[in-house]
Amino acid sequence: MLFDTHAHLNDEQFAGDVPETIERAKEAGVTRIAVVGYDLASSIESIKIAKRYGSVYAVIGVHPHDAATLDGDTLTKLRVYAREPEVVAIGEIGLDYYRNLSPRQIQVDAFRTQIHLAKELKKPIVIHDRDAHEDTVNMLRSEQAGENGGILHCFSGSWEMARQCMSLGFHISIAGPVTYHNANKLLEIAKLVPLDRLLVETDCPYLAPHPFRGKRNEPARVRLVGEKIAELRRISLEQLAEATTKNALTVFEIK
Template sequence: MIFESHAHYDDEAFNDDRDELLNSMTEHGIEYVVNVGASLASTATTVQLVKKYSFMYGAIGVHPNETKELNENNYEWLKQQCKQDKIVAIGEIGLDYYWDEPDKEIQIKWFKRQLELAKEARLPIIIHSRDAAKDTLSIMKEEKAQELNGVIHCFSYSKDMAREYLNMGYYLGIGGFVTFSNAKKLKEVVEYVPVENMLLETDSPYLSPVPNRGKRNSSLNIPYIAKAIAAIKNIDYDEIINITNNNARKLFNIR
């Protein structure tokens, strides 16, 4: 059975068929899904989703591009959400320098604060890092994030950067990008990294793998990702599924 470690089923892309799709997960071999907050609003809807679906767990947090909405009052609200049932991680949090807003200083401030939140809640973290490799790693080391454990979502950096995170005990989230013909660097990382340090993810509704690239993504596409990893590493598909399932259970403390 597949463990989907990162999806956004609260997204409006699922408004027309959310219940139908999610109710079909088990019959399609999806055992668990972690729905990941990316804003205050999506954190709230994530909390509601995990109450409704027995196979779904949640992560609460504010994506770096949404950190301008944070203040001390709603940060306290985030703290309270950590105590909700079936919340298993803080995320997705981190840095994103692809866009000019919000300012780097704002992103860094709330990245550090949400790392503090994870320490207080004793929860692992889901890290978003885009065009911010150096700052993300240096802040995580400065804040002693190796004490937290977690996953680098949608990993897109070099093999050397992968090694840094492996040395910190982190998992790498591998998604649909690994199926793209221009994903040479990621394929080199997948070849290098042990399966014991990988999680399967889709980032649904984004980043659909080949052959569904450009369409709305869902957890039902994970077999394409797992098959691509299996081919790169010359490992049996079922072994990829089983090991990554165990990895996710361990990280998110799901027995």
Template structure:
């Protein structure tokens, strides 16, 4: 088994007591590579430390929309400098979050645009966080010519109509634990229609834990459960889903 967890937060405090064991379980379970997400002033350094410690862990760095109000000019320059590191494979997670009232929408949109512009300048893919902001996310991606860089719609939860727009802009759609939930009708319907060369898997651990561990801490080893659900939805073998989604991930991130 060769699985790729394209979105995890192994530096989160939930793993402080057993981080090495969690990572070892993932490897033993067939997870050959992971991308850890550094999304603010606190998590970018810990993400980079993980990427430098483990050969098979890569980094994405960016500024999360809930923290948009804290981003300074120096932070954007910091992200740009880190993108020169050979273990940094994407800018993210970036985007819009209208669920949590922590950063004004106009500031979120400004920070989002700045980071798309940086990605275009550096020719880096982007990892999109989108919560309750589908229309504005799509509009800004179009206006900022995000098609030039592409990337990932992380933990995709939107409609098939929105998915088609994202696919037309060159984005991959990534799915996690929710596709294992009995009541998650829309993500399953969308996944069933996503072209195989645009499909990615993730955990978003320690969040969005798949069935049957829902309610407990998630970890990267559980990407296998996501792969099993995706295989069932697609009517394919688990090994085939793993092989294709890992190939997609390697190509998108430019990992040899």
């Protein structure tokens, strides 16, 4: 039974078929899904979806692309919404120096503010890091951001970065790129991360695994991610699923 720890069923690409998408996931053995917000509106939508469907959970926060929208009013609303029972983490938050859709200092400020919010609420964080590895690790260390645990989602850093993040209290989540032909670094990390620190995700509708690359991704396809990692580690898919689901339940404090 797999847990897709990072899905955007709140994305407009799923506007017409969320129930069918969740049903396909169940048929593929994906029994739990975390729906992740990236701004206030999508965070609210993630809660609505989680309330509507069993075994679906909400993660709420403001993505670095939208960091400039994190004003006092938005922060106050996130604090209120975070107390809904379906909300299991604050995210996705972090830094994105690849697209730079918000000025870097505003990204840094929004990241720090939401780490503080998560610590106040005693919730884990879900981190987006793209081309900002050093600043991300420095922030996590300086703010003691792993106090309540968290996830480096769609991990793209080095093994050394993974080691540092795990030492700070974080889990490493691997997505569809592990199935790509040019993913040598990620293949090694998928083998090296201790099984009790490993998670799987789709980041759907993005990053569909091979052979669906370029098409809309969905939670059912986290099975392909799991199969690839199990093959690399020379264990069964059942072992991989049991371990990663247990890890997700631990991180998100789901009973």
